[in-house]
Amino acid sequence: MKNFALIGAAGYIAPRHMRAIKDTGNELAIAYDTQDSVGIIDSISPNTEFFTEFERFYTRSLELQQAPKKRLDYVSICSPNYLHYSHIATSLYLGCDVICEKPLVPTPELIDQLIGLEKQSGKRVFNILQLRHHDSILSLRRKIQSEKKTNKYEVDLTYITSRGKWYLESWKGDDRKSYGVATNIGVHFYDMLHFVFGDLQQNVVHYKSPTKAAGYLEYERARVRWFLSVDSTDLPREVQGKKTTYRSILIDGEEVEFSDGFTDLHTVSYKKILSNEGYGLADARPCIETVNYIRNAVPQRGTAGEEHPYVAELRK
Known part of the structure; x- marks a missing residue:
């Protein structure tokens, strides 16, 4: 013990x-x-x-x-x-x-x-890089590694987790303490993308505000349009009033189901750490490099096909 x-x-x-x-x-x-x-x-x-x-x-x-x-x-x-x-x-x-x-x-x-x-x-x-232990993500990684695809996968990552007015008044709403919304709610998704699709090759930020961020990431095996938000008004209409959180990964137009299976991932992480199979500093570096760049980048308009669909709505 x-x-x-x-x-x-x-x-x-x-x-x-x-x-x-x-x-x-x-x-x-x-x-x-x-x-x-x-x-x-x-x-x-x-x-x-x-x-x-x-x-x-x-x-x-x-x-x-x-x-x-x-x-x-x-x-x-x-x-x-x-x-x-x-x-x-x-x-x-x-x-x-x-x-x-x-x-x-x-x-x-x-x-x-x-x-x-x-x-x-x-x-x-x-x-704690818990998504590396999620069954759906592990299955996806095995699938990606086994396929002999010549073109890169086209990926849309959308994560909206509603937060009330308290959020911006707490330390989480202070960029000096939380390091911004992309870091605070997105860092484990960036780790997951690296874990599944390989090394990051390009990082472009299209939109940043205190409650949401969006951009484009290109990995060895994927082109990723991403959108993160804590604003409930960004929830899809079919979800509003029913759920407070929306997670979606589309790969070449097909949804990857990973909405469940999150509650026990910390226990799995602890079991791995205690058996000398945990993720250390070297494992954490790629996602920290990603969020560090996003935090300091100046948003710019994306080229054709690189902006997440939600960004166009925000600019209307």
């Missing part, structure tokens, strides 16, 4: 990490968040120590490192995006391996720094 600490216990994604720790037969020993709305712990790990001051959390973690039976093995990080690097570095200094939510860090340069910290500490940093 491994002992875990968790940073960011009051966040949306934290319960999936708590359940993954429990479901893999391990112990959540200690948790931290500035907010104290963490009653979910009672139903998953009621004996977990909890702190709202980082200094007390860190001091207690140091104490646990001196007790052989209570020594922390892993720190799971679910804090806001802009704190990931600091929390990863602190966890490595504690002598723990790290499991961090997406996006790992905002820039490739910070990945390089983490590689240096890994070497100094002798510990590993793992990223």
